Amino acid sequence: MSKAKALSKMTTVGEVLEAAAEFDREAHSFYTDLIPRISKNIRYLVEDLARDELRHIRMLSKLAKNPEVAAHMQDEIKRPQADRKFTDAAHAPELGDNPDDQEVLLYALAREQIAIEEYSELAENTEPGLLHDTFQFLANEERKHKADLEALYYEIVHTAAAPLRHNRQH
Amino acid sequence: MRDVLSPFTAWKHLFREPVTVLDPLNDRPGADRYRGFHQNDLEKCIGCGTCEVICQNAAIDMVPVSDPEDGDSGLRPMIDYGRCCWCALCVDVCMTGSLTMSNDYVWADANPDVFRFTPGVDPKPWNEEEKGYQRPGARVLASTERVHMGERTAKDRIDNFEEIVAGYTREEAMIEADRCVECGLCVATCPAHMDIPDYIKAIREQDYDKGLQLLYQTNPFSEVCGRVCTHNCETACAARHDGDPIAIRWLKRHITDEVPYERYVDLIGKPEAATGRKVAIVGSGPAGLTTAYDLARMGHKVVVYEARKSPGGMPRYGIPEYRLPYDMLDRDIDVIRAMGVEIVCNTRIGEDITMETLRADNDAVVLSIGLHLGRSTRIPGAESPDVDTAVPLLRKITDGEEVPVPEKLVVIGGGNVAMDIARSMARLQQVKHGKVGVTVTALESFDHFLADADEVRESREEGIEIFDARGPQEIVTFKSGKRKGRVKGLRTWLCDSIFDDQGRFNPHYDESDELVHPADMVIEAIGQAADVSILGKDLTEALEWTRGRIRVDVDGQTSEPWLWSAGDCVNGPDVVHAVADGHRVAQSINAMLAAKEEAAT
Amino acid sequence: MFKIEPDRSQYPAHNPDGSCDIDLSSGKYVKIWHGPNHPGITGNMSLELTICGDEVVEGRTRVGYLHRGFEKLMERRTFIQVFPIVCRVCVPEPDLNEYCYAAAIEELAGIEVPDYANWMRTLILEMGRFNSYMMYLGGQSGSLGMGVIGQWTTYVRDLMLDRFEELTGARVYHMFILPGGVRDVLPDGFAARMEETLKTAERYLDDVDKVMFQNAVFNKRTRGVGYIDPALFDSYGVTGPTARAGGATTDVRRDAPYLKYDELDFEPVTGTDSDIWARADVRRRDTRLSIDLIRQILVKMQKPGEYFAKIPNVLHWKIPYGETYIRGESSRGEYGYYLVTDGTGYPRRINVRGPSYTHAMALLERLIVNTNISDVGALMVSLHTYPPEIER
Amino acid sequence: MRALYDRLKDRFQLGELTRQRPDLGFVTVGRDHLRALLVELKDVEGFTHLVLFTAVDWLEDGQFQLTYLLNNRATAQDLGVRLMIPREGASMDTIHDLWPTAETYQRELYEMFGIDFPGSPRVDEDFILEGWTDLPPNRRDFDTKEYSEATFAERAGRESHDPRDHMKQKLYPDGE
Structure with missing residues (x-):
């Protein structure tokens, strides 16, 4: 994907899906790289996030292979406003060297927000039909994921709020 | 002559309709308030067994029907109608109003065993019958109202840290203790499984020595828990279904108030003979010190390491003195010391001594370090020097260190810690400026509020403003000028829903409802983490x-x-839960040491 | 009027210890059991009679057929647990037991009962008295062979039991007067239904007047029979209608007004002859008085209000040391509870003073001598005896 | 009531007057003065009606309390005369000659409490308990529950559970 094309007003479905996959691949490798560097007590968090990204990548590739979607790969669609944030985030994770759990979660939440906005806009820009449904689906997936992370954030950061009793392994 | 003829008056009755007729087809229902066969609303019944206790004919057995859970034993009354005298005292005394009597009274069967059944469980024709005897109005055989607890007025307490709650007098405690029905449903809910009905009975019998012994059998932090326990027991109290739950926490405190402190150690008794085994404990909060207390009483040598100036953990450094006077905490700690526990303060593990050293020098190590790191919202502006978290501030106040006391400050958070710091700062403001200027913004609405209702009420009495359902968005700072970078206020949005339909945290904000709470300082009290x-x-x-x-x-x-861990750092914040943890860990370590001893011989 | 005076000239005299040396082997005397299963006996009690011909030479009251040890039983029960037991001391008029016990507890524990509850208690006691008299009238006439009257009074009593049922939730043992108050307020429309019941009762009582009291047989067999010398009243603890039939004006409701009796307008019913007929007549008129009192009460009772006082938690109710005696006027005479507490959660001693205790033992044994065996039943019933009071 | 007490107090060496109600008082008297006091009350003071006569077992003190409750019909006042006698070999003077009806009370007290009244008619004749050989049953040391358990069979198959113990057993059996 050339820089020039990335800045033009229109793009193709294939490029959009490729950008999305790239977004997830970058994140996956970012989290995977972080795993050994992060303290063991919060490593589960990064491991979970890496697993989630991998799941997204698989989902996108499965989508691309869907013959019906594949038929639309060259369709032109309007490039979303959120796209710049989206592609930027794919390249430049702003996370320190030794992040704590809250930082990791805030970073992950911000990424989910970008992805939601991207897919929602794409869905809005497409006519009702297969593509519209696909982007809608992707936006919902990200929304669900973000909701999970929000709940986790509340549980971890607002400890006074939720005394955790699930640690005792019976 | 009249005497001879008058009797023939009787003859006129010959031609009258008979007044008694045999009618085998139609029921003759009992009166509306007839005391017939029992009914029991299984959903309402909590299996407290008070009906069994009051039955003067021993007609009632409590039999298992479902699994027990908090505040419900899972037992339900089974009635032996060979004994029932239909006095309905069981209905009158019923704590929930679940047990009633139908107006059905006709039931014939050749098998005597069927006249023993569990109302509400066994299908009977009268289960749905609406008429019959019900306790008219409220429970009258035991009082439904809690004895009022005296406390100092807002005016008296706002400029000092003296304890607010007065404690019960003997007369008040007797009346409150009298309300208990001794069902014992609370015992399972109390994390430390304290002998609650027994020590309340000791109050009724004015046997405070026995009461204190009962307290210390399960809780060496009785002074502390008598004041600041989360009192889950009171949410399992049978009395709460029809009136106020018993003031269990205040009654516990009352016992400690009544026994002269000098007598404590004598009443508790001496530890067992020394075993020669050594245990190190990191952190001197309730979990660590309870473990220490138990192990010391079992005869083991225990050393507790504390990073701070004084022992006590969260109760000392997290709970303000107006709720828990520190000399009361010291009384608990001194009892623990009297059992032979050594407490080494000003010693931070990891710096002064490593975990490795502790491991090498001891048979076991217990990690009970609590949650002493304050969490930050990390919203924009949170890095300003005028932003602090609650926990370190509370610690400074306890240690008498200087803290900034601006005229106007905002606290972010809706839990008890938020109330603690807000009320502490309000007191300091009152002393320094002669007025209170504290605003609390909580994400949760009052329907889902986290802090105790009493805390909220008392905070307001003290002049603290509480905004519920406000999501913090930005700590507004001066962008230029002499005060550049200093806090100007807190910008919040209305949080119109905080949980999604599955009850998960998923806040939704109404951006149009924006407020800026002016402040010179923002204190974040949203959560804590273990270090x-x-x-x-x-x-x-x-x-x-x-x-x-x-x-x-x-x-x-x-x-x-070799390592155990207990208390807030593994199970979340709760004093009495930490105490329960301590007992469990001590038991486990003792079992390990006993096994070691056996292997050695 | 004629009176049968005891004449023992032809029989052996009683010894100072009460025994009588009768030589059964002489063939002159026969010993028979009158009861416990005898239509002339109210409840389970028997008379051991020594007769000569058809004349009673000596009589002994024998009880113990339904001893349940109530007084002892109560000592094992907490104060509230005694409440369902007390009514069982007297089947036909259980409510007075409930009142006396509750009042004794309330006095020793210092509990003030709401005014409305006191009205309610007064009403219930009068309803109970009415029922008891209904049973008596049937029994008294039955003992003289007039079976039909018992059927009428049983019917009327049953109507009153309907009122009891709707008011208290039970027909026989009402268990309605709890220490502290009563269990509930009057049901809607109660007064109207009660008035209907009372009217029916009056109609039947008019018939009873004619068929029983204006009956030559009844008069012949009861006038002058079973005469109790008023001089003996205090020696034998004679109270209630039995005493009033001999001219005494003793009536606890008037002498020591309890509950709301001092706010009711009535005069104790008295007679003059002190024989079976006079006693029956006093009770007949006392029944009418009860009807009148029920009407007065229903008018004077204020609108439903508080009916239960605050009492300590009954599960650990302890009452400080003390003793008291609470009395009430039953259909048979002075009824009372002597309660001793010792500071624990259980009564130290409860002693029930039932009028039958004095009437049916020493007094009856004295009255029965020289009567005709066919009069024994009527005589005994005329003392209105309920054996459970004797052997609580 | 107070005036009456003051009149009699010294002559009969009465104990303190307990005024339970304005119309009900209790006094304690010694055995030596009992009969004279009762006669005085009955014949002079108008307390002609023996309401009841019974006993209270103060097992712990080794004493029986005898209560003679007298009623003055004219003034509607009651006076309870209390007398303490040793439980051991309990015996008291009969008053059946003052009130013939006392014969019944004394028969019952003999049977139910084991208190003897020598000279009282038929005092040792069975009253309620024909053929009873156990302890006098109204004594505090006679255990009715024990007696009933020994005499009657319990209904089979009954079992109850204490809520507290049941919850412990189900929820935290090891006490953890």
């Missing part, structure tokens, strides 16, 4: 973790065979 950095890299790596916390088994043992 696990003291473990060192190797131990952190060696340990098993579960969702950010050290993984422990039911007995509090970690994946390392």
Whole structure:
């Protein structure tokens, strides 16, 4: 994907899906790289996030292979406003060297927000039909994921709020 | 003559309709309030067994019907109609109003055993019958109203840190203790399984020595818990279904108030003979010191290491003195010391002594370090020097260190810690400026509020403003000028829903409802974290973790065979839960030491 | 009027210890059991009679057929647990037991009962008295062979039991007067239904007047029979209608007004002859008085209000040391509870003073001598005896 | 009531007057003065009606309390005369000659409490308990529950559970 094309007003479905996959691949490798560097007590968090990204990548590739979607790969669609944030985030994770759990979660939440906005806009820009449904689906997936992370954030950061009793392994 | 003829008046009755007729087809229902066969609303019944206790004919047995849970024993009354005298005292005394009597009274059967059944469980024709005897109005055989607890007025308490709650007098405590029905449903809910009905009975019998002994059998932090316990027991109290729950926490405190402190150690008794085994405990909060107390009483040598100036952990450094006077905490700690526990203060593990050293020098090590790191919202502006978190501030106040006291400040958070810091700062403001200027903004609405209702009420009495359902968006700072970078206020949005339909945290904000709460300082009181950095890299790596916390088994043992962990740092913040943890860990360590002893001989 | 005066000239005299040396082997005397299963006996009690011909030479009251040890039983029960037991001391008029016990507890524990509850208690006691008299009238006439009257009074009593049922939730043992108050307020429309019941009762009582009291047989067999010398009243603890039939004006409701009796307008019913007929007549008129009192009460009772006082938690109710005696006027005479507490949660001693205790033992044994065996039943019933009071 | 007490107090060496109600008082008297006091009350003071006569077992003190409750019909006042006698070999003077009806009370007290009244008619004749050989049953040391358990069979199959113990057993059996 050339820089020039990335800045033009229109793009193709294939490029959009490729950008999305790239977004997830970058994140996956970012989290995977972080795993050994992060303290063991919060490593589960990064491991979970890496697993989630991998799941997204698989989902996108499965989508691309869907013959019906594949038929639309060259369709032109309007490039979303959120796209710049989206592609930027794919390249430049702003996370320190030794992040704590809250930082990791805030970073992950911000990424989910970008992805939601991207897919929602794409869905809005497409006519009702297969593509519209696909982007809608992707936006919902990200929304669900973000909701999970929000709940986790509340549980971890607002400890006074939720005394955790699930640690005792019976 | 009249005497001879008058009797023939009787003859006129010959031609009258008979007044008694045999009608085998139609029921003759009992009166509306007839006391017939029992009915029991299984959903309402909590299996407290008060009906069984009051039955003067021993007609009622409590039989298992469902699994027990908090505040419900799962037992339900089974009635033997060979004994029932239909006096309905069981209905009158019923704590929930679940037990009633139908107006059905006709039932014939050749098998006598069927006249013993469990109302509400066994299908009977009268189960749905609406008429019959019900307790008219409220429970009258035991009082439904809690004895009022005296406390100092807002005016009297706002410029000092003196204890607010007065404590019950003997007369008041007797009246309150009299309300208990001794069902014991609370015992399972109390994390430490304190002998609640028994010590309340001791108050009724004015046997405070016995009461104190009962307290210390299960809780060496009775002074503390008598004041600041989360009192889950009171949410399981049978009395709460029809009136106020028994003031269990205040009654516990009353016992400690009544027994002269000099007598405590005598009443509790001496520890067992020394075993020669050594245990090190990191952190002198309720979990650590309860473990220490138990182990010391079992005869083991216990040393507790505390990073701060004084022992006590969260109760000292997290709870303000107006709720828990520190000399009361010291009384609890001194009893624990009297059992032979050594407490070494000003010693931070990981710096002064490593975990490795502790491991080498002891038979077991217990990690009970609590949650002493304050969490930050990390919203924009949170890095300003005028922003602080609650926990370190509370610690400074306890240690008498200087803290900034601006005229106007905002607290973010809706839990008890938020109330603690807000009320502490309000007092300091009152002393310094002669007025209170504290605003609390909580994400949760009052329907889902986290802080105790009493805390909210008392905060307001003290002039603290509380905004509920406000999501913090930005700590507004001066962008230029002499005060550049200093806090100007807190910008919040209305949080119109905080949980999604599955009850998960998923806040939704109404951006149009924006407020800026002016302040010179913002204190974040949203949550705490454990400082696990003291473990060192190797131990952190060696340990098993579960969702950010050290993984422990039911007995509090970690994946390392020499290390146990207890209290807030593994189970979240709760004093009495920490005490319960301490008991469990002590039992487990003692069992391990006994096994070692056996292997050695 | 004629009176049968005891004449023992032809029989052996009683010894100072009460015994009588009768030589059964002489063939002159026969010993028979009158009861416990005898239509002339109210409840389970028997008379051991020594007769000569058809004349009673000596009589002994024998009880113990339904001893349940109530007084002892109560000592094992908490104060509230005694409440369902007390009514069982007297089947036909259980409510007075409930009142006396509750009042004794309330006095020793210092509990003030709401005014409305006191009205309610007064009403219930009068309803109970009415029922008891209904049973008596049937029994008294039955003992003289007039079976039909018992059927009428049983019917009327049953109507009153309907009122009891709707008011208290039970027909026989009402268990309605709890220490502290009563269990509930009057049901809607109660007064109207009660008035209907009372009217029916009056109609039947008019018939009873004619068929029983204006009956030559009844008059012949009861006038002058079973005469109790008023001089003996205090020696034998004679109270209630039995005493009033001999001219005494003793009526606890008037002498020591309890509950709301001092706010009711009535005069104790008295007679003059002190024989079976006079006693029956006093009770007949006392029944009418009860009807009148029920009407007065229903008018004077204020609108439903508080009916239960605050009492300590009954599960650990302790009452400080003390003793008291609470009395009430039953259909048979002075009824009372002597309660001793010792500071524990259980009564130290409860002693029930039932009028039958004095009437049916020493007094009856004295009255029965020289009567005709066919009069024994009527005589005994005329003392209105309920054996459970004797052997609580 | 107070005036009456003051009149009699010294002559009969009465104990303190307990005024339970304006119309009900209790006094304690010694055995030597009992009969004279009762006669005085009955014949002079108008307390002609023996309401009841019973006993209270103060097992712990080794004493029986005898209560003679007298009623003055004219003034509607009651006076309870209390007398303490040793439980051991309990015996008291009969008053059946003052009130013939006392014969019944004394028969019952003999049977139910084992208190003897020598000279009282038929005092040792069975009253309620024909053929009873156990302890006098109204004594505090006679255990009715024990007696009933020994005499009657319990209904089979009954079992109850204490809520507290049941919850412990189900929820935290090891006490953890």
